Amino acid sequence: MAEEARRSQGQDAVVIPIGTGGRPGRGSGSARPSSAARKLAPTAKGSAGPKPPRPGRTTSGGSATDSGEEKVADAPPEPRRTTSGGSATGSGEEKVAGTPPTGIPVGDWLAALTGAAHEVFGDDWERRAAELMAFVRRRLEGDYEVDDYGFDRELTERFFMAALRPIAEKWFRLEVRGLENIPADGGALVVSNHSGTVPLDGLMTMLAVHDHAHRFLRPLGADLVFKMPVVSSLARKGGATLACVEDAERMLSGGDLVGVWPEGFKGIGKPFSERYKLQRFGRGGFVSAALRTGVPIIPLSVVGAEEIYPLVGNVPSLARLLGVPYIPITPFFPWLGPLGMVPLPSKWILEFGEPIRTDSYDPAEAEDPMLVFNVTDQVRETIQHTLFDLLRERDGVFS
Amino acid sequence: MGRVVLVTGISRDIGRRFARAAAGDPSIERVIGVDVIPPRGDIGDVSFVRADIRNPVIAKVLAKEDVDTVVHMSVIATPGSAGGRGTMKELNVIGSMQLLAACQKSTTVDRLVVKSTTTVYGSSPRDPAMFTEDMGPKRLPSSGYAKDVYEIEGYVRGFARRRPDVDVTMIRAANVIGPHVSSPLTNYFRLPVIPRVLGFDPRLQFLHEDDLMRVLTHAATRSAPGTFNVAGDGLLTLAQAVRRLGTPSIAMPRFAVGRLGATMRQARLSDFSPEQLGFLTYGRGVDTTRMRSVLGFEPSFTTAEAFADFCRSVAPVTERVAEGAGRG
Numbered sequence: 001m002a003e004e005a006r007r008s009q010g011q012d013a014v015v016i017p018i019g020t021g022g023r024p025g026r027g028s029g030s031a032r033p034s035s036a037a038r039k040l041a042p043t044a045k046g047s048a049g050p051k052p053p054r055p056g057r058t059t060s061g062g063s064a065t066d067s068g069e070e071k072v073a074d075a076p077p078e079p080r081r082t083t084s085g086g087s088a089t090g091s092g093e094e095k096v097a098g099t100p101p102t103g104i105p106v107g108d109w110l111a112a113l114t115g116a117a118h119e120v121f122g123d124d125w126e127r128r129a130a131e132l133m134a135f136v137r138r139r140l141e142g143d144y145e146v147d148d149y150g151f152d153r154e155l156t157e158r159f160f161m162a163a164l165r166p167i168a169e170k171w172f173r174l175e176v177r178g179l180e181n182i183p184a185d186g187g188a189l190v191v192s193n194h195s196g197t198v199p200l201d202g203l204m205t206m207l208a209v210h211d212h213a214h215r216f217l218r219p220l221g222a223d224l225v226f227k228m229p230v231v232s233s234l235a236r237k238g239g240a241t242l243a244c245v246e247d248a249e250r251m252l253s254g255g256d257l258v259g260v261w262p263e264g265f266k267g268i269g270k271p272f273s274e275r276y277k278l279q280r281f282g283r284g285g286f287v288s289a290a291l292r293t294g295v296p297i298i299p300l301s302v303v304g305a306e307e308i309y310p311l312v313g314n315v316p317s318l319a320r321l322l323g324v325p326y327i328p329i330t331p332f333f334p335w336l337g338p339l340g341m342v343p344l345p346s347k348w349i350l351e352f353g354e355p356i357r358t359d360s361y362d363p364a365e366a367e368d369p370m371l372v373f374n375v376t377d378q379v380r381e382t383i384q385h386t387l388f389d390l391l392r393e394r395d396g397v398f399s
Numbered sequence: 400m401g402r403v404v405l406v407t408g409i410s411r412d413i414g415r416r417f418a419r420a421a422a423g424d425p426s427i428e429r430v431i432g433v434d435v436i437p438p439r440g441d442i443g444d445v446s447f448v449r450a451d452i453r454n455p456v457i458a459k460v461l462a463k464e465d466v467d468t469v470v471h472m473s474v475i476a477t478p479g480s481a482g483g484r485g486t487m488k489e490l491n492v493i494g495s496m497q498l499l500a501a502c503q504k505s506t507t508v509d510r511l512v513v514k515s516t517t518t519v520y521g522s523s524p525r526d527p528a529m530f531t532e533d534m535g536p537k538r539l540p541s542s543g544y545a546k547d548v549y550e551i552e553g554y555v556r557g558f559a560r561r562r563p564d565v566d567v568t569m570i571r572a573a574n575v576i577g578p579h580v581s582s583p584l585t586n587y588f589r590l591p592v593i594p595r596v597l598g599f600d601p602r603l604q605f606l607h608e609d610d611l612m613r614v615l616t617h618a619a620t621r622s623a624p625g626t627f628n629v630a631g632d633g634l635l636t637l638a639q640a641v642r643r644l645g646t647p648s649i650a651m652p653r654f655a656v657g658r659l660g661a662t663m664r665q666a667r668l669s670d671f672s673p674e675q676l677g678f679l680t681y682g683r684g685v686d687t688t689r690m691r692s693v694l695g696f697e698p699s700f701t702t703a704e705a706f707a708d709f710c711r712s713v714a715p716v717t718e719r720v721a722e723g724a725g726r727g
Contacts (some may be wrong), residue, residue, distance in 0.1 A: 138641075232600075233598060233600035246528075
C-alpha cells in the first residue's frame with residue numbers, strides 16, 4: 001500500500017494532505033467534489049460521496065487527511081498536537097472519525113502556524129511573539145514615550161532600523177571605518193558630506209551609528225522636511241529635529257550625538273558630474289553651535305551615495321511650482337516609473353575621521369566669525385581629502 | 400498684613416476657581432473679583448465687583464479697595480463666548496490696556512500677574528523643538544487669539560518699563576487641560592471622531608487646571624518678575640493622545656481639516672480656529688527651565704498625567720454618540 005510505503009520512509013517524509021487525493025474536485029482539499037466534477041467523473045461518485053463515516057470502523061483514505069492517519073471512532077477529541085509537533089500531520093496519529101470532512105483540519109492549520117512561528121521567530125518564538133503582541137498593543141493604546149523632540153525610541157529601534165538594516169547590509173554593503181572616533185557618551189557633532197538626490201546617506205549613517213556605536217544619531221533636518229506631510233512625522237519619530245542653532249545647542253548640551261549635513265540641498269541635489277565635490281558648508285552655524293557647547297566635531301566621509309541616483313537633469317519650473325528644491329531626472333527616473341526609484345547598488349564606505357576638539361576654545365569665541373570660518377574650512381578640507389583617498393582606494397563603484 | 404488681590408475675568412470658570420483658591424490662601428487677606436457678568440458658580444469669600452475693565456471705572460476700584468496685586472485673567476480665547484471676533488478683540492486688547500492704565504495710575508499696586516499662553520509662539524515648520532521665554536514667534540500672528548495675546552504682551556512689557564517698581568509676572572501657560580476645562584482644545588478632544596491632519600503628528604504639551612491655579616497663586620504671593628513658560632513635563636504626540644483617549648480619529652489632508660473646522664465653527668459645534676489648525680499640524684514645545692530655576696514652581700502633573708486625568712472625564716464614545724442622538 002502507498003500508506004505502508006510512506007511509513008517505511010520514516011517520520012521525515014511526511015505528506016501534507018493538500019488537494020483531493022486524486023479524486024475529482026476543485027483541489028481545495030475538500031473531500032466532496034463539486035457537482036460539476038462529479039458529473040465529469042461518475043465512477044468516483046460512490047466512494048467520495050458525502051457519506052458520513054460509519055462508527056467503529058477505521059477508514060483510511062476516506063477523506064482528504066489520508067496520509068496514513070487512522071481515524072478511530074468515538075475516541076475523545078484529544079488535542080494531540082503539541083507545539084513541537086511542527087508541520088507533521090503525525091503519520092499514525094489518531095483522529096476522531098466524527099469530524100465532518102471540512103478540508104484541512106484545524107489542527108493542521110495550528111501546526112502550520114506553529115511551524116511558521118518557528119521559522120520566523122526561531123526557537124523562543126513564544127516569547128518573541130508575545131513581545132511583538134505587547135509591542136503592537138502598546139502602540140495601539142498610545143502607551144509609549146517620546147522625548148522633547150518627538151523621538152520615539154522604541155519605534156525607531158524596532159521598525160525604522162530593522163527596515164533599513166537589510167538595505168544597508170545587502171544592497172549597499174556598508175563598510176564602516178573609524179568607529180573608535182565616535183565617543184561612547186556625551187555630546188558630539190557628526191558632520192558629513194551630503195549626496196545621492198534622496199537623503200539616504202543620512203538614514204544609512206543613522207543605522208551605522210546605531211548598529212556599530214550603539215548610540216542614536218540625532219539628525220538635523222531642513223525646514224522642508226518638517227513642512228512635508230508624512231516625512232515630518234517620520235523624521236521627528238526617528239529622532240530628527242530642525243537644523244537651527246537653538247535645537248542644535250539644546251541637543252549637544254543634552255549629551256546627544258548630533259548629525260549634520262551642512263551642504264544641505266546644494267549637496268544632495270548637485271548634478272552627477274560634480275560628484276564628490278563638496279559644496280559650500282552653509283554659514284558655519286554648526287561650528288558655532290559646537291564651539292558654544294564645547295563638543296568635538298567628527299568629520300564623516302561617505303563614499304558610494306553619489307552613485308545611487310545619478311542626477312542628470314532637473315525640472316526647475318515644476319520644482320518651483322511644488323515648492324521643492326529640485327525635481328530629479330536620473331537615467332532611470334521618471335522613465336521607468338517606480339522601477340526607476342530603486343537606487344543603484346553601489347558599494348558604500350563610511351569613514352569617521354578623527355574628532356576635531358573645540359573645548360580648548362572659549363564659548364565666547366563662537367562669536368568670532370574668523371575662527372568659525374577657519375574651523376568650518378578645516379572640517380570641510382578633512383572630509384574632502386578623506387573622500388579623495390577613499391575614491392582612490394575603492395576598486396569600482398559596484399564592487 | 401495679607402495681600403489684597405484683584406482678579407479679572409471672574410465670570411469664567413477658570414477665573415472663578417482661581418479666585419476661590421486664592422481666597423483660601425493664608426497669605427492673601429482679601430480677593431476681589433471683577434467682571435461684567437456675575438460669576439455663575441459659588442465664589443466663596445471672594446467679593447464680586449461688577450465693573451467693566453474696558454472703562455476707567457476699574458481705576459476707582461483699585462484705589463477704593465487698596466488693591467496691591469492684580470491678576471489679569473480675562474483674556475478670552477474664543478470669539479464664540481464673547482459674541483463675535485470684534486467684541487472678543489475689544490474685551491481682550493482694550494480691556495487689558497485700560498487695566499494697565501489703571502495700574503499705572505495706582506499708588507497701591509505693586510504686583511501684576513498676567514495669564515498669557517504659549518499660543519504666542521505660534522506653530523510653524525520652522526519652529527525650534529522647544530521655545531524658551533526669550534524667543535518669539537517665527538511668523539507674527541495675523542489674527543485671532545494669538546494676535547490678541549501678542550499685543551497684550553507688548554502692552555504689559557511697556558507697562559513693566561514704565562513702572563519698574565511693580566513686579567510684573569507673565570505666565571505663559573501651555574494648553575490647559577482638565578476635567579472642568581472648556582477650551583477649543585478640550586472641545587476638540589471631546590469630539591466623537593477626532594479629525595487629524597494627514598501625515599503630521601504634532602507634539603503637544605499640557606498644563607493641568609490645578610497646576611494653573613497653583614502657579615497663579617504662587618506668582619501672586621511671591622515676587623518673581625519676568626516671563627515664564629509653564630507646562631507639564633514631557634510631551635505627547637497627537638496620535639498618542641488620541642490613542643490614549645480611545646476615540647476614533649480620522650486623518651485627512653490639511654485643507655480638509657481646515658474646511659471642516661470652518662464648517663463646525665459656523666454651525667457652532669466647535670471653535671476650531673486657524674491658529675488651532677496650525678497647532679494641530681506642527682505642534683509646539685516650550686522649555687520650562689526658568690519655571691523651576693527662577694519662578695520656583697513645580698507642576699504636580701506631567702503632560703501625560705494631566706491628559707490621563709482629562710481622559711477620565713471624557714465619556715466613552717458610545718455614550719457621547721447616544722447623548723448626541725438624544726439631544727438631536
